[in-house]
Amino acid sequence: KSNKNSDTQVAVVGAGLVGSLEACMLAQRGYDVHLYEYREDIRTLEHVPGRSINLAMSVRGRTALRHIGVEDSIIAHHAIPMRARMIHRPDGSTAAIPYNKDGQCIYSVGRRFVNEVLLTKAESFPNVTCHFQHRLTAMDITTRTMTFTNPTTEETNTRTADLIIGCDGAFSAVRKEMLKRANLNYSQNYIPHGYMELCIPADKHGEFAMPPNYLHIWPRGEYMMIALPNQDKSWTVTLFMPFNIFESLTSPQILMNFFQQNYPDAIPLIGEEKLVKDFFANKGLPMISVKCSPYHVGSSCLLLGDAAHAMVPFYGQGMNCGMEDCLVFDELLTKLDYDLSLVLPAYSAKRNPDAEAIVDLAMYNYVEMRDMVNSRWFLLRKKLDNFLNLIFPRSWVPLYTMVTFSREPYHMCIKKKQRQDKVLHCTSLAVLGTAVVGGVVLTWRSGSASDWLHKTFNFVVTAGRSAVPYLDHVTLY
């Protein structure tokens, strides 16, 4: 903690997962923090509207929570460990794939619960003031002036701060104002898939209707469904599919046929009536990927979390990465003795390659899910990847493990993966070549080569097909 910071006023715009965490970290460093949030205080609401009821939390998010002393209250008592993926095949059979052979797991946490713990923690600091129902509607970066509008009364008020931190999500108003300045690059991408949240309620005994310590996945190539457990023994189910498929399911009968064909085992779990009711009460929601750079303007303005780098949710890293942003910023504050004119550019330079790497990885996983599932070559390489990790556990770490269970900078995860890919490529070629040549030589001696080739081809095809449901989402979630 540095007392000299008490004269510096920091405005954090957006009290979601990242903004409320950032307010705590700044408060620990002695800043005079004002946290502005568009919505009402969620702790006072019966129902909080919004997306993704629960999220997968892993090492990066946990490390950030530990830094402000709330990891235990969230993870130990209110998170459900997910030790493996549970793959549901179209015929209703299931297979478990552990996340990690060393027993590491990810955790299902409730968005609202985590947000509430962080808000309460922020308010416990005497140097944090929360302002709810404050929607940022305009900002002048030169004078560091913000205009807030009350969404209910439409009243406006104006505030200033020495530093403004935009944690206001993928459609950030702070970023929009920053983009009016020169030298800020920005791109956004909507994908053709949408998502919809459904629910599997607790069973008639009030228990989980499926084995709880898993992230359940129904991989179906172009479509996918996942389910994460909730504290009240229900499951939040997320259906991912192209918008044109959402739009084609126009009647209860068509919807039920679609589920019969793709997710038959989920129908009795959700309940037919509930499935129809919830599906037609909702609509497919869009997913956006955002990149921008740098993340700061001078020493007055900075973006963290989704405001800086929203990503498609196929790696389960959006919140984890946003929380790690706060850690990286905090590390630089202490390293550069709280000199904001040095810290902000240093943050942009350090964090940009990593944030863009995970935005790309999340998008890659989306493409992989769509296009690679039927590639036998891809599946063979995945098998080899896992095998090499078994024999060289320290030096050969699968990408998913690096991203999810370490704080290895994201761009280094990609670099290491690229090096491994080169080795994999050559090894798979060598394995395939040796198998074919060896087999041909052996059978040439003992009988018909064409018979052997036919058998080998059939074997590879069958093995490839049966491996699909196990391997196609090995890196997903």
Ligand code: FAD
């Ligand atoms: P947000 O959560 O969007 O919070 C922004 C806050 O700013 C909100 O409170 C909002 O009300 C407020 N705000 C907005 N505009 C203004 C304004 N003008 N003025 C004042 N306040 C404003 N990540 C994971 O790590 N694991 C997962 O399993 C996972 N699953 C996901 C599943 C889905 C379907 C989706 C869509 C995302 C998922 N994510 C996941 C990503 C995660 O939800 C986000 O990365 C995370 O919520 C980002 O937090 P944030 O605080 O930056 O933004």
